[in-house]
Amino acid sequence: MVTKNLPKRNLYPVLTLFLMVLITFGNNTIAQTKHGTIKGTVKDQSTGEALIGANVFIKALNTGAATDIDGKFEIANVPEGTYLVNARFVSYKDQALDVIVKGGITSNVNFTLVSSPVQMNEVVVTGQGIATERRKLTSSVSTINTENIKAAPVESLDQLLQGRVTGLNSFSSSGMPGTAGRVSARGLKSVLTSSTPVVYVDNVRVDNQDAFRLALDTGGAESSALADLVIGEIDRIEVIKGGAASTLFGSEAANGVIQIFTKKGMPGKTQWSINTTSGFDAPNEKFVTEQFIKDKVLKTGYYQSYSFNASGGEKNFTFNVGGKTYMSDGVLLDNMMRSKSYSFNGGFRALLSDISTLELSSSYTKSQYRRATNNNVPTAPYGGFEDGSRSDLNGYNEASRDSILNIMTTDKISDDIDRFRVALNLDLTPNKQFTNRFTFGIDYRKNEERDYVPIKSGLFFFQEGGYLYRADREYMTVTLSYAGSYILPKIGPIEQTIGFGATGFRVEDRESAAQGEKFTIPGTDDFDNASQINAQENNRQLFNGGFHIVDQIGLFDRIFMDLGFRVDGNSTFGKEIGLQFYPKAGIAYNISEEEFFPVFIKEYVSTLKLRTSWGQTGNFPPPFTRDRTYAANSFLSQSGLGFANPGNNDLKPEKTNSLDLGFDMGLLNDKISLEFTYFNQLTKDALFQVPKDPASGFGLQWTNVGKISNKGIEIGIDAEVIQTENVLFNLRVGFSTLENKVESLGGAAPFDLSSFTFLPRRVEEGQTLGVFRVGVPIKDANGNYTGQFERVLTGSPLPKQSGNVSFNLTLFRNLTISSLTEFAFGHQIVNLKKTLRYFNGTEDTKDIVPENYSFESASSVWLEDADWIKIREIALNYRFPEGLLKGLSISASLRNVAEFGIKTTALDPELNSFQPNLANTGGYGYLDISAPRQFRLGLTYNL
Numbered sequence: 001m002v003t004k005n006l007p008k009r010n011l012y013p014v015l016t017l018f019l020m021v022l023i024t025f026g027n028n029t030i031a032q033t034k035h036g037t038i039k040g041t042v043k044d045q046s047t048g049e050a051l052i053g054a055n056v057f058i059k060a061l062n063t064g065a066a067t068d069i070d071g072k073f074e075i076a077n078v079p080e081g082t083y084l085v086n087a088r089f090v091s092y093k094d095q096a097l098d099v100i101v102k103g104g105i106t107s108n109v110n111f112t113l114v115s116s117p118v119q120m121n122e123v124v125v126t127g128q129g130i131a132t133e134r135r136k137l138t139s140s141v142s143t144i145n146t147e148n149i150k151a152a153p154v155e156s157l158d159q160l161l162q163g164r165v166t167g168l169n170s171f172s173s174s175g176m177p178g179t180a181g182r183v184s185a186r187g188l189k190s191v192l193t194s195s196t197p198v199v200y201v202d203n204v205r206v207d208n209q210d211a212f213r214l215a216l217d218t219g220g221a222e223s224s225a226l227a228d229l230v231i232g233e234i235d236r237i238e239v240i241k242g243g244a245a246s247t248l249f250g251s252e253a254a255n256g257v258i259q260i261f262t263k264k265g266m267p268g269k270t271q272w273s274i275n276t277t278s279g280f281d282a283p284n285e286k287f288v289t290e291q292f293i294k295d296k297v298l299k300t301g302y303y304q305s306y307s308f309n310a311s312g313g314e315k316n317f318t319f320n321v322g323g324k325t326y327m328s329d330g331v332l333l334d335n336m337m338r339s340k341s342y343s344f345n346g347g348f349r350a351l352l353s354d355i356s357t358l359e360l361s362s363s364y365t366k367s368q369y370r371r372a373t374n375n376n377v378p379t380a381p382y383g384g385f386e387d388g389s390r391s392d393l394n395g396y397n398e399a400s401r402d403s404i405l406n407i408m409t410t411d412k413i414s415d416d417i418d419r420f421r422v423a424l425n426l427d428l429t430p431n432k433q434f435t436n437r438f439t440f441g442i443d444y445r446k447n448e449e450r451d452y453v454p455i456k457s458g459l460f461f462f463q464e465g466g467y468l469y470r471a472d473r474e475y476m477t478v479t480l481s482y483a484g485s486y487i488l489p490k491i492g493p494i495e496q497t498i499g500f501g502a503t504g505f506r507v508e509d510r511e512s513a514a515q516g517e518k519f520t521i522p523g524t525d526d527f528d529n530a531s532q533i534n535a536q537e538n539n540r541q542l543f544n545g546g547f548h549i550v551d552q553i554g555l556f557d558r559i560f561m562d563l564g565f566r567v568d569g570n571s572t573f574g575k576e577i578g579l580q581f582y583p584k585a586g587i588a589y590n591i592s593e594e595e596f597f598p599v600f601i602k603e604y605v606s607t608l609k610l611r612t613s614w615g616q617t618g619n620f621p622p623p624f625t626r627d628r629t630y631a632a633n634s635f636l637s638q639s640g641l642g643f644a645n646p647g648n649n650d651l652k653p654e655k656t657n658s659l660d661l662g663f664d665m666g667l668l669n670d671k672i673s674l675e676f677t678y679f680n681q682l683t684k685d686a687l688f689q690v691p692k693d694p695a696s697g698f699g700l701q702w703t704n705v706g707k708i709s710n711k712g713i714e715i716g717i718d719a720e721v722i723q724t725e726n727v728l729f730n731l732r733v734g735f736s737t738l739e740n741k742v743e744s745l746g747g748a749a750p751f752d753l754s755s756f757t758f759l760p761r762r763v764e765e766g767q768t769l770g771v772f773r774v775g776v777p778i779k780d781a782n783g784n785y786t787g788q789f790e791r792v793l794t795g796s797p798l799p800k801q802s803g804n805v806s807f808n809l810t811l812f813r814n815l816t817i818s819s820l821t822e823f824a825f826g827h828q829i830v831n832l833k834k835t836l837r838y839f840n841g842t843e844d845t846k847d848i849v850p851e852n853y854s855f856e857s858a859s860s861v862w863l864e865d866a867d868w869i870k871i872r873e874i875a876l877n878y879r880f881p882e883g884l885l886k887g888l889s890i891s892a893s894l895r896n897v898a899e900f901g902i903k904t905t906a907l908d909p910e911l912n913s914f915q916p917n918l919a920n921t922g923g924y925g926y927l928d929i930s931a932p933r934q935f936r937l938g939l940t941y942n943l
Helices: 008-034 146-151 157-161 243-252 291-297 398-408 832-839
Strands: 035-044 055-058 063-066 072-079 081-088 095-101 106-113 142-144 168-171 182-185 198-201 204-206 234-240 257-262 268-282 301-314 317-328 339-353 356-371 412-428 434-453 467-491 494-519 530-555 559-570 580-589 605-619 629-635 638-645 654-667 672-691 700-723 727-737 739-744 761-763 771-779 785-794 801-811 815-825 828-831 863-865 868-879 888-900 933-942
Touching (some): 157 234, 157 257, 204 412, 204 467, 243 257, 243 654, 291 398
Antiparallel strands (some): 055 063, 055 081, 198 204, 317 339, 339 356, 494 530, 559 580, 580 605, 700 739, 761 771, 801 815, 828 863, 888 933
C-alpha cells in the first residue's frame, strides 16, 4: 500500500468544516440541555372530564398552549427554571401551579379546575383595542360562550341573543320565516336610524339590516340579515351595549356592538359530529279569535335538518368545517310559510412562524322563504279572516270563506337569499411587547323577492290580469383594519399598554324593483309577458374611516385606568363637517385584592371590583341625507322638476355621551356572580326635521338639534346552586330598567313618528320617544259620558322593565335539562286587531267605543298594557355513557313554550310592528301570526 501525505493547505477546509459541525452540534446540545418541556392535562375537578380548549400559559415567558380533545397540552422549549404555570378555561376558576423545568427533561403537571360563574380572568377583545382580562375592564362587556351556544335550540342570531344578555332586548317581530327580532340595547337614541347594534364577525363588519328600501309591501314581513348568519360556526359572542365600551367603534356604535368569533378548530385527532333532527311546528292559537282560522288556515308543519362538523389539526395548523341543511313546512295551509336553508362554513388557524399566525373564516348560506301576505291586508289568509270582515255577520258562510281562501293561496310570495362572508386575520408578534393584527374581509348578501298573482286571481288582488312584483337588493361591505399594542417597560407598580389602530369600511347597497301587470297568457310569470312594466332603482354608497389610540394603565395590579379616543371621517357627514372626535375614560378597582379588605367580609364577598367609565359614540346619518336632491314629478301628463331633499352641509353624526357606574361581585367563594351597572346616556345632535323658510321652496330639513336621554340599571346574577359529582345546578337571572325621554326638540315642532292619525306615536319634548296621543272621553260627576273628550299624551312603546330567568341542570354527568324564560313590563301597545274588528262589526267589539264617540275621539280604548312573560325554551340532552353507544347523544327541545301575564285582547303583545331602518319603537300590534311552538328531536354522533 502506498501512503501519500496530503498537502497542509488541503487540511484547512476539512478542519474548518469539522469545527463548524462540532460547534453547531455543541450549541444544539447546550440548547437542548438548557430547555425542557411541560406536559399535562386539564380536567374538571368534579367530573374528571377533559376540558377541551383550555389555555395553559407561563405569564413570565408570554408563552403557552391549548388543550386538545383529550384535555392534553404541551409547552416545548421552556428554559430551565421554576415557573408559575396557569390553567384557564371559560366558566372555571384559574389554577396556578409551580413547575420546575430541567434541560432535556419533560415535566408533567395536571390541572383540575373548579367551575365558577365569576370570570375575572376571562379575556375580552371587543371594544378594548387590546386583549384585556375582565378584571381590568372599566365597563361592562357580556359574553355568550361555546357551551351556551351548543345547548341553545335556535336557528338564528336574534333567537340566540334572546334572554342571554342582560340589557339587550331581542323581541320577535313576526312569526313569518326569515324575519328577525327587534334588537336594541339601552333604549333608543335616534328617530331616523335603526336601533340594531352593529355586527362584526371575526373583526369584519357585516350586514345587520331588517329590510331594504324598495322591498315588496306584503304586510310588514321582511327578511332580516341576522336570520342568515350561520349559528353552527359561532365559537363565542361578545356584546357591548354602547357607552365607553363602544367608543373605539366610533360613528356607528351608539346602539352597541355584537362581535362574533368563529370556530377555528383545536389540535388533535379530527373529530366528526353528525346530527339529524326532526320535529314539527304547531301554530300558537292562544291569540287567534276566529274558529275558521284554527280549522282551515293554520296547520302543523314538519321540520327536518341534517348537519355535520369536523374539527382538528396539529399544533401549527387547526381547522373547523361544517355544513347544515334544513326545511320547515311552516304553519299555514299549502305550505305558504315553507323555508329552506343550506349553509357551509370553514375556518382555520395556521402558525406561519414563531411570530406570525394566519386565521381565515368563511361561510356561505342559501335561504329560500315562502310567505303569505301579512297583517291587515284584506288578501292575507290570516289577517283577512281574523279581522272579522268575512264573518257570518257580514254575509259570509263556510263555503264562501273556503272559496276565498283557495284564491288567497294562489298568491306566490318568495324570498331567495345568497350570502357569502370571508374574514382574514394576520397576527404578527415580533416580540413579547409588540403585537399587530391586520384584517381584511367581505360580506356579500343578495336578496330576490317575488310576488306573483296569476291571471285568474287578478281581480281579487285588485289587479285585473294578475301581476308580478319583484325587488332585489345587492349589499356588500369591505372591511380593512389594523390593530396593534405595545407593552411599555414596567416602572415600579405601574404597568402600561398602548393600543392603536385604524379601520375603514365601504358599503355598496344597490336596490331595484319592478312591477309587471296585466298578463294575457295564462301560466306565464316573467316580466316580458306583462302588458305594463315599471321599474325603480335606488343605490347607496358610504365610506367610514378612522383611527384610535387607547392607553391602559395598571397600578399595583389592582387599579386599572383606561384612556382613549377615536377619530372618524364619514361620507355621510356634511361638507362643512370635518373629522369627528370620540373620547373615553374609565377606572376599575379590584378592591377585594387589597390587604385591608376585611377577612370577615371576604368570607361572603370573595371578589369585588368597582368600575366607572365615560365615553362618546355616534350614529352616522343615512347616505345622501346631507345632499340636495331633486325629483321628477308627474303633473297633467308632463314631468316637472321638484325638490326631494333640501340637504344640509352641516349634517353630522348623532353623538351619545354615556356614563356607567357599577361593580362586579363574587359571593360565597365565587359560587355566585353579581353584576350591577347604572347607565346614563344623553344623545346630543339628534336628527329632527326642522321647517325651512317657506320662501326657499323647501319643506322640512333633517338637522342636528335634538337631545334624547336613556337611563337605567342592569343586574345580572349567575349562581352555582348545587355542585356535586352527580348533580350540577346553575341559575341565571337578568333584570334591567329603562327610562327614555326626549329632552329637547331644539326648536323643532313636535311630530308624529310614522303613525296612524287616530292614535299617533309622537316625538314630544319631555316625553318618551313614541309616546301615544290618545282621545280620552270625559265623564260628568255622575260617571256618565258627556260626549266631550281631551287629547292626552300617555304610555310608552318601550318596556320599562325587562329580564330573564334560566337554569341548567346536569344529572349524573350525562343528562342535561335547561330552560329560558323572558319578560317585559311597563309598556303599551295599540291593538289594531281590535280596531279592525270593531270596524267590521264583530260581537266582541261592538260595545267598546262609548255612545256619542268615534273610534278616534275615544281612541284610548285601543291602547292596552303590553306586559308579557314567555317561556322561550326547554331543552333536554342525554349523552350515552361509555360502551357500545359511546359518542351518541339524543336531544329534545321545545321553543315558544307558553305565555303568561298577558293583558292584551287576543293579541300577542311581543309582536310590536316596527319600521325597517327607522327607530324600532314598536307600539302597534297588527294581525300577525305568532311564532309557532317548535318541537325538535335530535340525534348526534361524535366520532
